[in-house]
Amino acid sequence: xxxxxxxxxxxxxxxxxxxxxxxxxxxxxxxxxxxxxxxxxxxxxxxxxxxxxxxxxxxxxxxxxxxxxxxxxxxxxxxxxxxxxxxxxxxxxxxxxxxxxxxxxxxxxxxxxxxxxxxxxxxxxxxxxxxxxxxxxxxxxxxxxxxxxxxxxxxxxxxxxxxxxxxxxxxxxxxxxxxxxxxxxxxxxxxxxxxxxxxxxxxxxxxxxxxxxxxxxxxxxxxxxxxxxxxxxxxxxxxxxxxxxxxxxxxxxxxxxxxxxxxxxxxxxxxxxxxxxxxxxxxxxxxxxxxxxxxxxxxxxxxxxxxxxxxxxxxxxxxxxxxxxxxxxxxxxxxxxxxxxxxxxxxxxxxxxxxxxxxxxxxxxxxxxxxxxxxxxxxxxxxxx
RNA sequence: GGGCGGUUACCGAAGUAGUCAAACGGGGCAGACUGUAAAUCUGCUGGCACUCGCCUUCAGAGGUGCAAAUCCUCUACCGCCCA
Numbered sequence: 001x002x003x004x005x006x007x008x009x010x011x012x013x014x015x016x017x018x019x020x021x022x023x024x025x026x027x028x029x030x031x032x033x034x035x036x037x038x039x040x041x042x043x044x045x046x047x048x049x050x051x052x053x054x055x056x057x058x059x060x061x062x063x064x065x066x067x068x069x070x071x072x073x074x075x076x077x078x079x080x081x082x083x084x085x086x087x088x089x090x091x092x093x094x095x096x097x098x099x100x101x102x103x104x105x106x107x108x109x110x111x112x113x114x115x116x117x118x119x120x121x122x123x124x125x126x127x128x129x130x131x132x133x134x135x136x137x138x139x140x141x142x143x144x145x146x147x148x149x150x151x152x153x154x155x156x157x158x159x160x161x162x163x164x165x166x167x168x169x170x171x172x173x174x175x176x177x178x179x180x181x182x183x184x185x186x187x188x189x190x191x192x193x194x195x196x197x198x199x200x201x202x203x204x205x206x207x208x209x210x211x212x213x214x215x216x217x218x219x220x221x222x223x224x225x226x227x228x229x230x231x232x233x234x235x236x237x238x239x240x241x242x243x244x245x246x247x248x249x250x251x252x253x254x255x256x257x258x259x260x261x262x263x264x265x266x267x268x269x270x271x272x273x274x275x276x277x278x279x280x281x282x283x284x285x286x287x288x289x290x291x292x293x294x295x296x297x298x299x300x301x302x303x304x305x306x307x308x309x310x311x312x313x314x315x316x317x318x319x320x321x322x323x324x325x326x327x328x329x330x331x332x333x334x335x336x337x338x339x340x341x342x343x344x345x346x347x348x349x350x351x352x353x354x355x356x357x358x359x360x361x362x363x364x365x366x367x368x369x370x371x372x373x374x375x376x377x378x379x380x381x382x383x384x385x
Numbered sequence: 386g387g388g389c390g391g392u393u394a395c396c397g398a399a400g401u402a403g404u405c406a407a408a409c410g411g412g413g414c415a416g417a418c419u420g421u422a423a424a425u426c427u428g429c430u431g432g433c434a435c436u437c438g439c440c441u442u443c444a445g446a447g448g449u450g451c452a453a454a455u456c457c458u459c460u461a462c463c464g465c466c467c468a
Contacts, residue, residue, distance in 0.1 A: 033421050054420070092420045100422090113422045144420070202420090233419040241419090261420035268419075283421045290424055291417085325414070363424060 003226070003257050010307070011273050013382050016257055018136040019195045020076065020084040021051065024382055025257060026273045028374045029054040029086060029281040034063065035079050037371070038286055039363040042080045047341065048371050051083055052136070054281045057129050058090030061119060062112060066132045074134025086137035086281070089126045089168075091202065092262070095144035095234060103143060105160060123167035127199075131175055135197055139228065140168040142202040144261075147235040154206035161204045162218045169222050172199045198225035200259060203248050206231060207240055216251040226257035229277070233262045242271065249276035266295065266377055267313050273381050274307035280378075285370035290363040292323040292355050295373040296335040302380045317373075320348075322366065327352045340372035 003025075005014040014025045030037045030045060033056040037045050045053060055075055060066075064078070072078035075085055094101060094108050101110045107122035123141045130138040142161045145154055179191035201219035205211030219227060229248045232241045245260060252258055259279035260272050269280050285295070299316045302309075309315055320327075320334060333343035334351065342351070342365040354362030 029420095031421065038421080039424080056420080059421085086420095088420050093422090095420090097422070139420080142420095228420080230420065235419095259420090264419045280420095282419050283423085284419055287418060287421065287423065287425085291426095293418080321416085323415095358424080360424065 003255065005255065008254075011381060011384060012276055012278055014257075014278070016278075017194075018052070018084045019197060020082060020136050023051045023084055025278040026378060026381060027051060027279060028269065028378045029279070030371050030374075031281055031283050031286060032079070032085075034059045035075055037367070039290060039360060039367050040371075044364070044368055045081070045371075046083070048368065048375055050371070050375060052086060053081065053083075054086045054088065055133065055135075056088045056090065056093075057126055057133065057139075058088075058093045058110070058119070058121065060087075060133055061090075061129055062114060066129060069132055069134075074132065076134050084136040085134070086279075087130050087133055087135040087139065088261075089130070089139040089141045090121050091139065091142035091230065092144050094142075095146055098146065103160065105163070107141070107164075108143075123164040124171040127168055127171045127175065131197070137198045137200060137226070138172070139200050140165045140202055140224075142204055142230055144234065145204060145206045145231045147206070147231075149206045151206075151208055151211075154204075154208055154211055158204050158211050158215055161202070162215065165201050165219060165224075166222050169199065169201075169224065200224055200226040200228050200257075202228040202230040202261070203252075204231045207236060207244065209247055212244060212247045213251060216248055220251075220253060224256070226259060226279075227252045228259040228261050228279075230261045232260070233264050233268075233282075238268065241268065242275070245272055245275050245277060265313065266317055266374070267311050267315070269374075270310040270316075270377070270381065271307065274310075285374045286367050289366035289370040292321055292362075292366065294320045294322055294334050294366055295370055296320050297337060297373070300337055302384060322348060322352050322362075323355050324352075334366075334369050335373075338369065338372065338376075340369050342366070342369045342372075 002017045003014060005012055007013040012026065016023045016025055030050050030053050032053045035055055037053060060069065060075065069075060069078055076082060094103065097110060097113060100113060101108050107120055110119040110121065112119055121141060126141045127138065141164045143157045145157050176196060182190040201222065201224035203212060203215045203219060205215045229245060232244055241263065249258055257278045258276060260277045262282055263269060263272060263280055264282050265284060296318050297316060298318050322334065327348040330348040332348055333346065334348060335343055346365060351362055351365055354365070
């Protein structure tokens with residue numbers, strides 16, 4: 001793998017070479033938690049020119065399960081996606097499914113929310129699962145801490161997360177060594193060094209500066225291909241996210257990609273790009289699209305390099321609720337200046353109609369639009385001079 | 386012509402004397418959503434003041450009762466049955 005920065009001021013721009021191709025940073029990953037960007041075909045996602053999507057180990061383990069993925073040559077073959085995939089380990093589910101799991105030093109025991117069956121995630125089996133999925137960027141197992149969170153809890157959690165990170169790295173290296181001579185993680189095939197996936201560590205420590213710094217330093221000692229900032233956007237104020245990001249990016253190695261997990265709103269992403277983050281993912285564009293909340297640019301292009309010009313939503317976009325009555329007879333596209341296939345074809349009136357009759361096409365069209373909004377935003381950030 | 390059953394807010398449907406402006410669905414209106422248990426969730430949905438409130442409603446009209454969507458009478462309409 002190689003991460004090349006071509007520009008660092010005022011924002012970082014670069015390329016990240018992955019087994020399934022080059023990804024241009026900074027980038028946003030549409031979310032395909034269970035092997036589908038909800039409501040979209042793989043062709044839709046390709047047409048949107050996404051270079052990488054995110055999926056989830058915990059959810060894929062349950063359905064379809066590793067056996068099916070193995071038979072399909074991984075998630076790429078299963079969903080017919082030939083570009084890159086990053087997989088989250090299930091660390092977010094430690095947070096979001098907190099009611100049905102138990103953490104021990106060894107790992108996390110879940111009781112499935114689907115059928116009650118037991119799923120035990122360990123640093124090692126999560127790495128193995130991600131090899132089976134065929135992930136381009138694998139995430140270590142961590143605990144995404146809740147908010148608010150006491151210092152004592154955050155510290156104890158971080159100790160476990162760091163121990164898991166070390167075990168993930170060790171197991172990952174072992175599998176990579178095996179792969180060089182055709183190990184079981186690769187179906188007996190040898191893996192060329194260029195096809196090696198990446199492994200990212202995840203910074204935790206809640207809102208506590210010393211814990212965040214400790215987390216960064218310990219992860220850097222272990223050594224990862226990239227570093228994620230986790231445990232944010234779980235209920236805290238925006239300025240706290242900003243603070244945590246700055247603590248982290250000031251310590252993390254400059255020559256490795258930084259990934260702000262689960263973030264966020266457009267202004268959160270733009271601000272964080274200016275604060276040195278290279279990678280993002282968030283459910284917002286797809287979930288809100290399905291719920292009829294659409295992003296409309298109010299400024300056609302990013303004209304300024306000033307960070308402060310974009311940190312409020314009012315500065316460059318507005319939100320359109322397509323289900324609202326005012327769009328009943330509105331023949332304009334969602335965003336007249338948008339070039340996505342939805343906006344070049346359909347009216348607000350028609351899309352509102354699709355929502356009102358409950359047809360899933362409405363969700364597909366709006367998801368295309370919102371993802372296009374996010375990807376175009378990233379594209380413009382990468383083009384800033 | 387006779388006998389039964391029905392008529393409740395935009396729609397469907399509870400409620401058969403007081404705690405009823407009236408449950409619950411749907412529809413409508415508005416809002417939320419940040420590594421997706423989310424095609425989900427929340428609020429409002431007779432009018433007016435919107436802070437204890439006040440006013441007009443349960444097919445229509447008239448009764449009985451301190452009190453009626455609820456009981457009685459007639460009328461209108463709908464359904465089933467007998468002629």
